[in-house]
Amino acid sequence: MHQNDQPAIRITGLGKSFTLHNQGAAVVPVFADVSLEVRSGECVVLAGASGMGKSTLLRSIYANYLPCAGSVEISHDSQFVDITRAPPHLVLDVRRRTMGYVSQFLRVIPRIPTLALVMEPLLENGVDAAEARERAETILTKLNLPSTLWQLPPATFSGGEQQRVNIARVMVREYPVLLLDEPTASLDAANRGTVVALMNEARARGTAMVGIFHDEIVREQVATRLFDVARHRAAA
Amino acid sequence: MTQVQSDGPLLSVKSLHHYFGPLAACRNVSFELRRGEILGIVGESGSGKTTLLRCLSGQLAPTSGEVLFASRRHGLTDIFALSEQDRRRISREEWGYVHQNPRDGLRMRVSGGANVAEPMMMNGTRHYGQMRALSLDWFARVELDTARIDNKPRTFSGGMQQRLQIARNLIHGPSLVFMDEPTGGLDVSVQARLLDLMRALVRDMGLAAIIVTHDIGVARLLADRLLVMKSGDVVEHGLTDQVLDDPQHGYTQLLVSSVLQI
Numbered sequence: 065m066h067q068n069d070q071p072a073i074r075i076t077g078l079g080k081s082f083t084l085h086n087q088g089a090a091v092v093p094v095f096a097d098v099s100l101e102v103r104s105g106e107c108v109v110l111a112g113a114s115g116m117g118k119s120t121l122l123r124s125i126y127a128n129y130l131p132c133a134g135s136v137e138i139s140h141d142s143q144f145v146d147i148t149r150a151p152p153h154l155v156l157d158v159r160r161r162t163m164g165y166v167s168q169f170l171r172v173i174p175r176i177p178t179l180a181l182v183m184e185p186l187l188e189n190g191v192d193a194a195e196a197r198e199r200a201e202t203i204l205t206k207l208n209l210p211s212t213l214w215q216l217p218p219a220t221f222s223g224g225e226q227q228r229v230n231i232a233r234v235m236v237r238e239y240p241v242l243l244l245d246e247p248t249a250s251l252d253a254a255n256r257g258t259v260v261a262l263m264n265e266a267r268a269r270g271t272a273m274v275g276i277f278h279d280e281i282v283r284e285q286v287a288t289r290l291f292d293v294a295r296h297r298a299a300a
Numbered sequence: 301m302t303q304v305q306s307d308g309p310l311l312s313v314k315s316l317h318h319y320f321g322p323l324a325a326c327r328n329v330s331f332e333l334r335r336g337e338i339l340g341i342v343g344e345s346g347s348g349k350t351t352l353l354r355c356l357s358g359q360l361a362p363t364s365g366e367v368l369f370a371s372r373r374h375g376l377t378d379i380f381a382l383s384e385q386d387r388r389r390i391s392r393e394e395w396g397y398v399h400q401n402p403r404d405g406l407r408m409r410v411s412g413g414a415n416v417a418e419p420m421m422m423n424g425t426r427h428y429g430q431m432r433a434l435s436l437d438w439f440a441r442v443e444l445d446t447a448r449i450d451n452k453p454r455t456f457s458g459g460m461q462q463r464l465q466i467a468r469n470l471i472h473g474p475s476l477v478f479m480d481e482p483t484g485g486l487d488v489s490v491q492a493r494l495l496d497l498m499r500a501l502v503r504d505m506g507l508a509a510i511i512v513t514h515d516i517g518v519a520r521l522l523a524d525r526l527l528v529m530k531s532g533d534v535v536e537h538g539l540t541d542q543v544l545d546d547p548q549h550g551y552t553q554l555l556v557s558s559v560l561q562i
């Protein structure tokens with residue numbers, strides 16, 4: 065066990081720009097010199113206007129984007145792993161056991177029933193099928209997804225239903241680190257409330273969270289701190 | 301039997317080159333693969349994907365470089381330093397090779413059940429009842445109708461033939477499976493089922509797999525890591541979602557931008 069004062073996420077001097085090779089090697093600078101520590105039980109909300117780089121920062125923490133400078137260390141098995149330099153198998157292990165990511169949109173193999181999609185992250189972690197099924201059903205019930213939909217693939221679901229499947233796939237596990245990109249954007253008030261409650265339960269358990277929430281009400285209900293990405297805007 | 305370290309690489313490729321006369325089909329390819337990992341190889345037609353796969357699976361001796369495999373019998377060894385006989389044996393016992401065209405990977409003259417049982421027979425199983433039971437089990441695992449077990453493969457649809465080929469290549473419990481465009485000529489809905497099946501099998505059996513595909517969607521859903529090839533060179537190599545969402549090389553950027561996002 066690591067000490068309570070060791071952060072779950074430690075970002076140091078992080079910088080990101082995109083080089084568009086097929087557009088005359090144009091460089092799109094996003095942010096520079098971002099440093100941020102997130103501890104267990106905190107929920108840091110990324111703020112800044114559209115296009116300032118909130119999603120880019122979140123994706124860089126998940127190693128979905130490759131930063132140009134700095135490091136992102138994640139506490140994994142009580143040791144820091146620099147996700148920007150770790151070999152692929154270690155990044156995948158961190159994602160499997162330590163760090164979950166709720167993306168803005170669902171992206172899954174087509175034609176797989178919803179229940180199977182939600183069980184998958186558990187099966188990947190060696191949970192047996194019966195228990196995985198029970199836990200998947202519990203989270204889908206909590207998220208008010210009608211059980212008539214469980215055996216159907218989510219392709220034909222409404223935007224809000226798909227988003228709840230997306231949240232269920234991540235929240236069915238108890239990751240120590242959770243990243244969320246607008247998880248409530250397409251939800252109605254009641255479902256938004258459920259997701260807020262789930263996030264606060266996770267935080268109470270000690271999950272370290274970084275999220276993007278445009279909705280003021282949601283932000284006030286979950287944030288322990290704001291981090292303004294716009295203040296780290298890189299010069300063009 | 302030599303003890304193989306379970307956390308070391310299963311396959312380690314070092315500076316592999318292959319030339320057809322003056323043509324460099326693969327140039328300076330190096331990577332490692334671990335147990336349970338799925339590596340995707342993508343790139344345009346003629347970029348050297350199949351040539352690389354043939355070198356890795358011992359069918360084609362590279363012009364230079366090494367292919368080290370952690371074999372149950374020999375430990376981590378360069379497969380091309382072994383005798384032809386030892387290499388064949390590794391191929392038979394520890395690998396699977398799924399061809400794009402099921403006709404290249406199946407024996408069309410014998411029944412579906414015999415196709416599935418044959419790899420076990422070649423590895424020394426002689427007990428008919430045992431083989432029959434295992435064949436039936438594998439028919440079910442790849443979701444083929446067990447009532448069709450005595451039918452010839454040519455009476456199967458393309459998707460069924462491909463599932464038969466997969467069963468034939470997994471039944472003997474390989475540690476590494478090579479696949480060249482495994483969902484190539486199939487209908488999109490059949491492809492999706494097959495992809496899900498392959499993912500579940502790889503997960504449950506703890507296999508490593510190397511999958512050549514020109515389909516970025518297939519690569520995204522199946523592979524943990526991607527190797528992007530262009531004119532014989534590996535131009536980019538990394539986590540699948542990183543390579544596809546934040547490609548660093550101009551060629552990969554072009555490849556990704558020309559695909560409809562799913």
Ligand SMILES: Nc1ncnc2c1ncn2[C@@H]1O[C@H](COP(=O)(O)OP(=O)(O)OP(=O)(O)O)[C@@H](O)[C@H]1O
Nearest residue numbers: 082092094113114115116117118119120121545546
């Ligand atoms: N994969 C990419 N390739 C090239 N440029 C990108 C990529 N992803 C993001 N960008 C650019 O980076 C900048 C920041 O985008 P990002 O999506 O992080 O903004 P954001 O703060 O999340 O905005 P929003 O609130 O609208 O979601 C934008 O200029 C965007 O065009």
Ligand SMILES: Nc1ncnc2c1ncn2[C@@H]1O[C@H](COP(=O)(O)OP(=O)(O)OP(=O)(O)O)[C@@H](O)[C@H]1O
Nearest residue numbers: 320323325343344345346347348349350351352514
């Ligand atoms: N046996 C051979 N003799 C001579 N040249 C060959 C031979 N096999 C392949 N080549 C050449 O090597 C290059 C790479 O071929 P390869 O089959 O590896 O491509 P590929 O990436 O698999 O393409 P595709 O996506 O079309 O299957 C091509 O230019 C091809 O013509």
Ligand SMILES: [Mg+2]
Nearest residue numbers: 118119120276
């Ligand atoms: Mg965003």
Ligand SMILES: [Mg+2]
Nearest residue numbers: 349350351480
């Ligand atoms: Mg080929």
